[in-house]
Amino acid sequence: MEEGLRERKKRETxxxxxxxxxxxxxxxxxxxxxxxxxxxxxxVSVNTVFNYFGTKEDLFLDRRDDLRxxxxxxxxxxxxxxxxxxxxxxxxxxxxxxGDWRYGFNEGAEVWGRLVSESASLAARARELESEIEEGLxxxxxxxxxxxxxxxxxxxxxxxILGLTRLLGRHYTLRSTAGEPREExxxxxxxxxxxxxxxxxxxxxxxxxxxLGADAVEHREAAGDEEDDHVEGDHR
Amino acid sequence: MEEGLRERKKRETxxxxxxxxxxxxxxxxxxxxxxxxxxxxxxVSVNTVFNYFGTKEDLFLDRRDDLRxxxxxxxxxxxxxxxxxxxxxxxxxxxxxxGDWRYGFNEGAEVWGRLVSESASLAARARELESEIEEGLxxxxxxxxxxxxxxxxxxxxxxxILGLTRLLGRHYTLRSTAGEPREExxxxxxxxxxxxxxxxxxxxxxxxxxxLGADAVEHREAAGDEEDDHVEGDHR
DNA sequence: CGCAATTTTGGAGCGACTGCAAATTGGGTA
DNA sequence: TACCCAATTTGCAGTCGCTCCAAAATTGCG
Numbered sequence: 001m002e003e004g005l006r007e008r009k010k011r012e013t014x015x016x017x018x019x020x021x022x023x024x025x026x027x028x029x030x031x032x033x034x035x036x037x038x039x040x041x042x043x044v045s046v047n048t049v050f051n052y053f054g055t056k057e058d059l060f061l062d063r064r065d066d067l068r069x070x071x072x073x074x075x076x077x078x079x080x081x082x083x084x085x086x087x088x089x090x091x092x093x094x095x096x097x098x099g100d101w102r103y104g105f106n107e108g109a110e111v112w113g114r115l116v117s118e119s120a121s122l123a124a125r126a127r128e129l130e131s132e133i134e135e136g137l138x139x140x141x142x143x144x145x146x147x148x149x150x151x152x153x154x155x156x157x158x159x160x161i162l163g164l165t166r167l168l169g170r171h172y173t174l175r176s177t178a179g180e181p182r183e184e185x186x187x188x189x190x191x192x193x194x195x196x197x198x199x200x201x202x203x204x205x206x207x208x209x210x211x212l213g214a215d216a217v218e219h220r221e222a223a224g225d226e227e228d229d230h231v232e233g234d235h236r
Numbered sequence: 237m238e239e240g241l242r243e244r245k246k247r248e249t250x251x252x253x254x255x256x257x258x259x260x261x262x263x264x265x266x267x268x269x270x271x272x273x274x275x276x277x278x279x280v281s282v283n284t285v286f287n288y289f290g291t292k293e294d295l296f297l298d299r300r301d302d303l304r305x306x307x308x309x310x311x312x313x314x315x316x317x318x319x320x321x322x323x324x325x326x327x328x329x330x331x332x333x334x335g336d337w338r339y340g341f342n343e344g345a346e347v348w349g350r351l352v353s354e355s356a357s358l359a360a361r362a363r364e365l366e367s368e369i370e371e372g373l374x375x376x377x378x379x380x381x382x383x384x385x386x387x388x389x390x391x392x393x394x395x396x397i398l399g400l401t402r403l404l405g406r407h408y409t410l411r412s413t414a415g416e417p418r419e420e421x422x423x424x425x426x427x428x429x430x431x432x433x434x435x436x437x438x439x440x441x442x443x444x445x446x447x448l449g450a451d452a453v454e455h456r457e458a459a460g461d462e463e464d465d466h467v468e469g470d471h472r
Numbered sequence: 473c474g475c476a477a478t479t480t481t482g483g484a485g486c487g488a489c490t491g492c493a494a495a496t497t498g499g500g501t502a
Numbered sequence: 503t504a505c506c507c508a509a510t511t512t513g514c515a516g517t518c519g520c521t522c523c524a525a526a527a528t529t530g531c532g
Contacts, residue, residue, distance in 0.1 A: 006497085010509095081445060084443050123364075124360045204320075204396060208321075242479085245529090249479095280481090281481050
């Protein structure tokens with residue numbers, strides 16, 4: 001239980017490296033800072049840096065396990081009778097109201113987003129993390145609903161939900177970067193989020209169908225009529 | 237119009253490099269082959285390899301533009317009155333029936349999948365390509381439906397559709413790698429694809445809601461009742 | 473043939489990352 | 503206090519992907 005000097009120093013060193021690295025990245029961009037510079041600024045050797053962080057990208061993207069757990073907990077601790085989507089809707093709006101970081105609505109999130117989008121390698125690693133989070137959420141959903149291992153539905157549900165929240169997060173970052181005042185974006189975002197979650201719940205079946213009155217109806221009926229004699233197309 | 241010796245040689249060299257690289261990757265794994273080896277095997281200098289291919293990963297993942305165009309064309313050339321999802325359903329099943337490569341249902345796709353999943357950097361690059369394709373499709377959908385630039389719906393639709401087809405493709409690869417006979421997987425896959433597209437059309441709103449008879453109904457009603465006095469949760 | 477444009481090549485160098493052996497440090501023990 | 507073991511840090515050499523640059527080699531053309 002008690003913590004020796006050794007362990008404390010380790011934690012301090014790790015923290016110092018991460019902090020000084022973040023500082024350097026913020027002021028000069030991820031790609032314009034070398035690991036050697038980080039090491040020098042943190043007063044350790046390059047090897048020590050790689051001792052604590054597997055890759056340079058990990059210096060920037062810590063907290064990955066945190067985020068994965070946050071996502072799975074939404075499903076695991078949802079109210080009785082609450083659907084997965086409803087649970088995420090609730091959690092998302094809560095984060096929005098509190099300005100919590102877990103969906104990217106904290107102040108200063110733009111800087112983070114800018115840095116990621118400016119560096120190809122960083123963006124790649126971010127996608128990898130998203131992918132891991134998605135797998136974790138899919139597994140949690142599958143376990144919660146007792147779905148088979150080869151059932152694609154949990155993975156699909158996870159994809160849709162995280163896809164939506166990711167999109168909303170990016171939208172915030174984008175407009176925030178453009179200089180729009182935070183509260184204004186957030187107000188508008190609530191509307192978009194509501195519409196997005198509604199869409200998840202109701203499906204996107206009719207999206208893109210050109211509805212031009214009688215003309216469209218005609219087309220639709222025609223398409224329905226040839227169901228029988230067409231080789232392809234009757235897969236519903 | 238006519239093609240000089242110079243251009244032909246260029247094309248031949250490029251092809252030779254790509255072919256010999258693919259052969260090496262297939263036989264020894266992506267990470268276990270260096271660019272220098274590829275160059276030596278193709279009888280060119282390392283610089284020439286990087287002259288034709290921007291990165292080592294590009295030696296493996298060519299055809300990226302092809303795929304992006306294929307996806308956008310599904311939307312652009314869909315039948316009048318046909319929804320986006322319906323168009324993809326049709327295209328997907330057509331590829332399935334023809335054993336076309338564009339969703340990963342060609343024979344030998346397992347080898348490709350295995351190589352990608354075995355190499356972290358290759359998987360990262362593959363994700364990046366998927367991301368680009370997604371953006372392209374979202375743009376096409378937005379243009380087709382005349383949606384605003386900041387409308388999130390096209391992006392969401394693109395995400396859902398590509399997410400589904402990607403999932404189905406991976407599912408095929410997985411079982412094919414496990415040794416299951418191709419036709420058996422494909423038959424089963426048709427069923428799953430139908431269910432998947434249906435889910436896209438009908439939404440995932442109720443997914444994960446625990447319906448245990450009277451008990452569940454009780455929960456549901458209870459949740460509904462507290463709509464008024466709860467601070468959070470009324471975002472629909 | 474001879475000139476210009478294009479392509480290929482070699483070489484030097486950078487940066488992320490690995491492996492290893494030596495040096496340093498911390499925590500207990502005699 | 504002196505000493506030893508184990509964990510941690512460090513230096514060093516080396517690999518690999520990739521870039522930059524200038525010098526060949528090749529091709530097209532008058």
